Amino acid sequence: MINMTANIAGVHFKNPIIMASGTFGFGREYSKLYDVSLLGGISGKGLTLNPKAGNPGVRVYETASGMLNSVGLENPGVEAFIVKELPYWETLDTARLVNLGGNTLPDYVLGAELIQRDADARSAAGKPAVDMIELNISCPNVKEGGIAFGVKTPAAQEVVRAVRAATKLPLAVKLSPNAEDIAEMAEMCQEEGADAISLINTISGMKIDVRRRRSVFNNLYAGLSGPAIKPVALRMVHQVAKRVSIPVIGMGGITSATDIIEFIMAGATVIQVGTYNFMNLRAGSTLVEELQEFMIEENISSLEEIRGII
Amino acid sequence: MATVISNERLADGVYHLRVEGDYGGAMGQFYMLRAWGAFPLLSRPLSIHQVNDDGVEFLYHVVGEGTKILAELEPGDSLELEGPFGSGFPAVDGKVALVGGGIGIAPLYYCAQELPGSDIYLGFSREAFRTEAFRPLAAELTVNVGGLVLDSVDFSSYDHIFVCGPHPMLKAAQLKGRAAQAAGKGPKVYLSLENRMACGIGACLVCSVSCRDGQRKACADGPVFLADEVIFHD
Ligand SMILES: Cc1cc2nc3c(=O)[nH]c(=O)nc-3n(C[C@H](O)[C@H](O)[C@H](O)COP(=O)(O)OP(=O)(O)OC[C@H]3O[C@@H](n4cnc5c(N)ncnc54)[C@H](O)[C@@H]3O)c2cc1C
Ligand SMILES: Cc1cc2nc3c(=O)[nH]c(=O)nc-3n(C[C@H](O)[C@H](O)[C@H](O)COP(=O)(O)O)c2cc1C
Ligand code: FES
Numbered sequence: 012m013i014n015m016t017a018n019i020a021g022v023h024f025k026n027p028i029i030m031a032s033g034t035f036g037f038g039r040e041y042s043k044l045y046d047v048s049l050l051g052g053i054s055g056k057g058l059t060l061n062p063k064a065g066n067p068g069v070r071v072y073e074t075a076s077g078m079l080n081s082v083g084l085e086n087p088g089v090e091a092f093i094v095k096e097l098p099y100w101e102t103l104d105t106a107r108l109v110n111l112g113g114n115t116l117p118d119y120v121l122g123a124e125l126i127q128r129d130a131d132a133r134s135a136a137g138k139p140a141v142d143m144i145e146l147n148i149s150c151p152n153v154k155e156g157g158i159a160f161g162v163k164t165p166a167a168q169e170v171v172r173a174v175r176a177a178t179k180l181p182l183a184v185k186l187s188p189n190a191e192d193i194a195e196m197a198e199m200c201q202e203e204g205a206d207a208i209s210l211i212n213t214i215s216g217m218k219i220d221v222r223r224r225r226s227v228f229n230n231l232y233a234g235l236s237g238p239a240i241k242p243v244a245l246r247m248v249h250q251v252a253k254r255v256s257i258p259v260i261g262m263g264g265i266t267s268a269t270d271i272i273e274f275i276m277a278g279a280t281v282i283q284v285g286t287y288n289f290m291n292l293r294a295g296s297t298l299v300e301e302l303q304e305f306m307i308e309e310n311i312s313s314l315e316e317i318r319g320i321i
Numbered sequence: 322m323a324t325v326i327s328n329e330r331l332a333d334g335v336y337h338l339r340v341e342g343d344y345g346g347a348m349g350q351f352y353m354l355r356a357w358g359a360f361p362l363l364s365r366p367l368s369i370h371q372v373n374d375d376g377v378e379f380l381y382h383v384v385g386e387g388t389k390i391l392a393e394l395e396p397g398d399s400l401e402l403e404g405p406f407g408s409g410f411p412a413v414d415g416k417v418a419l420v421g422g423g424i425g426i427a428p429l430y431y432c433a434q435e436l437p438g439s440d441i442y443l444g445f446s447r448e449a450f451r452t453e454a455f456r457p458l459a460a461e462l463t464v465n466v467g468g469l470v471l472d473s474v475d476f477s478s479y480d481h482i483f484v485c486g487p488h489p490m491l492k493a494a495q496l497k498g499r500a501a502q503a504a505g506k507g508p509k510v511y512l513s514l515e516n517r518m519a520c521g522i523g524a525c526l527v528c529s530v531s532c533r534d535g536q537r538k539a540c541a542d543g544p545v546f547l548a549d550e551v552i553f554h555d
Contacts, residue, residue: 036524040541043522044403056526064536067554071517071527073362078519085526085536237362266359289363289519292353292403 013306014313017051017281019258020181020206022142024051024106024281027271027314028298031262031285032057032110032145032185033082037096038103041288045296051281052106055096057147059111060118060125062088068229072218077239077264078286079216081228084112089122093129101133101140108183111174112147119146119170123177130180144180145260146171146205149187149212161187161212164199171203183260185209188240188247197251197259208251209260209283211244237286238264245277252278252319266290268301272311278319325398326375328391332450334383335424336392337370340402344377348431349409349483349513349545352377353521354391356400361386366518366540368428368485369405377402380451382424406521410511410545415480418442420494422470422486426451428513432483433458440479444470444486471497477506484548485513495548510548514539 015026029052030038037055038047047053065085072079087095089111100107109126113119123144130141148170149161161167171184184200186193188211197208213234218227226232244263252259261279265271266287274282287294311317326339346352346369353364365387371378383392394400410432417439421429426443433441433455441459443452445466452464463473471490476482476497484494491512498510516528516539523541530537531552537543 034520034525040520040522040524056524065526065529067531069517070529071363071519071525076360076362078362080519080525080527082526082529085529238359286362289525290355290359292520292522 013303013311015302015306017314019143019183019260019280022106022181026051026299026302027275027279027281028052028295028302029054029106029108029260029281029283030288030295031283032108032147034285034288037092037099039099041292041295044292047295048104049299050105050295052108052142053103054108054110054145054283055092056086057084057110057112058086058089058092058122059084059113060089060122062086062091066228066230069227072227072233074216074218074235074239077235077237078289079218079228079233079235080213081230081233083230089125093125097129097133097140101138106142107140108143108145109141110145110147110185113170116170116173120173120177123174127178127180141180143183143206144174144178145183145185145209146174147185147212149185149189161196162190164190164192164196167196168199168203171200171205175204181206183207183209185212186251187212188214188243193247194250194254197255201255201257205257207258207260207280208255209262210251211240211247211263214240214243236263238266240264241270245273248274248279249277249321268298268305271298271302272305272317275314276317276319276321278321280318322399323376323402325394325396325400327396328394330392331380332448335450336381336383337451338379338381338391338394339376340378340400341376342402344372344402344405346372346377346405347409348435349428350405350407351521351544352379352402352404353406353518354379354400354402356394356398357387357390363519364401364403364521365391366515366521368513368544370427370430371434372431380424380427380430403521407540407544408542410483410513413481413509416440416478418474418479418482420444420471420474420482420484420486422490425484425486425490425513426455428485429483430455430458442470442474444468444490469493476501476508476510477504479508482508482510483513484510491548492553495551495553498548511545512548512551514544514546514551516544
């Protein structure tokens with residue numbers, strides 16, 4: 012029997028495949044196509060304390076082996092999520108990550124407190140529905156003056172510390188590949204009490220419509236994801252995994268079992284799958300099956316055997 | 322995996338694709354199509370042109386990479402279809418006009434079958450196609466090449482008007498609907514939007530449509546919207 016399981020801060024993953032935030036909604040849509048409980052986990056659409064309408068204009072553009080998105084964190088807000096989505100999450104047998112973003116420091120803290128309070132109430136009733144918070148410090152312009160939290164380590168440190176104090180839930184911090192020094196950023200998160208590091212978020216990119224002589228995006232820049240970013244993601248996972256002792260959740264361009272194995276070999280404990288969900292609406296069930304087959308074929312009995320071997 | 326029955330060229334860059342299998346769907350719904358591996362990255366949304374016992378049919382215009390690959394499909398080739406997705410045109414009673422511009426006629430053929438006795442208006446910029454297939458299904462068929470087909474439609478004489486076509490046409494239809502309503506006539510105007518999509522099922526939010534009651538998803542809440550609900554930004 013092969014063992015695909017993993018564990019992060021007491022959270023059990025039946026396999027290392029988690030669906031990445033923003034590409035999987037809260038799982039409902041995909042559950043019409045396959046049983047999402049066969050996944051290792053789901054990271055929900057990024058939430059902010061208050062609802063956000065997201066960006067106007069074109070929100071997606073294809074590139075060579077990737078896509079640019081400018082969704083702008085459209086989301087229903089933490090409270091609506093708790094009321095409308097958590098009862099559904101309760102019914103799922105998979106690890107559930109709440110992806111939490113913010114505009115200001117108090118937003119992050121209040122959001123984390125609301126989730127903690129609800130998690131307490133639910134576990135008192137014997138039905139915990141949130142297994143982990145994935146703190147997204149990769150969203151831009153979070154403070155007046157406009158330095159993204161995720162780029163400069165001191166700014167990021169403030170958020171991680173405040174959120175760590177606001178919740179007892181296992182905390183993964185999702186880093187931006189646009190960070191000045193990704194390994195330093197990860198070390199800081201570990202020191203501040205993070206239980207895991209998620210990386211990478213999308214890479215800031217651009218597309219110009221030459222006939223209209225303007226960027227296709229109202230916001231000028233957009234986030235690049237998909238196979239195009241896999242080499243960068245893999246390198247960053249490798250760098251970070253070498254520097255920290257907490258688990259790394261790796262992602263960026265994964266579309267196959269061998270991609271997953273690459274990330275595990277680079278040091279990831281579990282991985283996330285984003286853009287591939289659009290290329291194959293049944294990505295989750297395809298990958299779980301493929302990974303199992305690959306491990307049998309390659310005589311890998313557990314992911315431990317190959318984790319971080321590079 | 323689905324199998325191509327035929328993929329016939331109807332006009333310059335316009336193809337009629339018939340796919341075999343047990344595929345259902347309602348008028349105005351769409352499928353996500355993919356006849357390639359990893360690249361292009363995204364699947365392409367195409368409206369249902371018709372469904373019958375043999376399978377499902379599409380009418381498409383070659384505009385870029387994906388549709389170019391579709392145009393090369395031959396009978397017996399396979400492709401991936403996911404769907405049907407979206408909420409299509411409503412089943413309605415009363416006097417109905419179906420108004421299509423260019424490749425926007427694609428979903429209207431299925432509407433014409435479901436709503437016999439509708440007046441059908443088909444507009445083309447250069448070359449008309451597939452109009453003869455519509456003729457037996459129409460109470461009255463109006464074909465316009467090179468002009469604005471919307472100008473032929475008297476909005477005040479219909480209860481329901483379904484419109485699919487290029488962006489400027491949809492905006493114009495919204496205005497004409499409003500003008501008719503202001504004059505005391507109340508046609509309900511429905512627009513089929515073609516926002517760019519990634520997932521097609523309501524999970525990624527790249528297809529967002531600004532509506533009076535907030536953001537809606539073109540793929541899951543639409544692609545068909547009541548014209549009055551939609552806020553056009555450009
Ligand atoms: C619900 C829905 C139904 C549609 N039904 C039809 C139909 O029946 N017949 C038909 O010919 N076309 C239809 N379209 C438009 C069709 O999806 C695009 O023409 C097609 O995706 C272009 O792909 P491409 O690879 O050839 O072009 P490219 O320019 O290479 O495409 C690049 C990207 O832009 C997107 N894109 C480009 N043009 C459009 C467009 N007009 N609408 C949406 N996305 C676009 C593509 O999906 C792709 O992601 C529909 C679109 C939607 C959203
Ligand atoms: C459409 C879209 C929306 C996204 N939204 C979020 C989000 O809300 N929060 C977040 O942390 N990451 C978000 N991401 C980033 C993904 O979770 C993931 O980190 C990134 O896409 C890289 O993985 P991939 O190449 O497998 O897609 C989004 C990505 C895409 C494509
Ligand atoms: S295309 Fe993903 S939500 Fe509409």
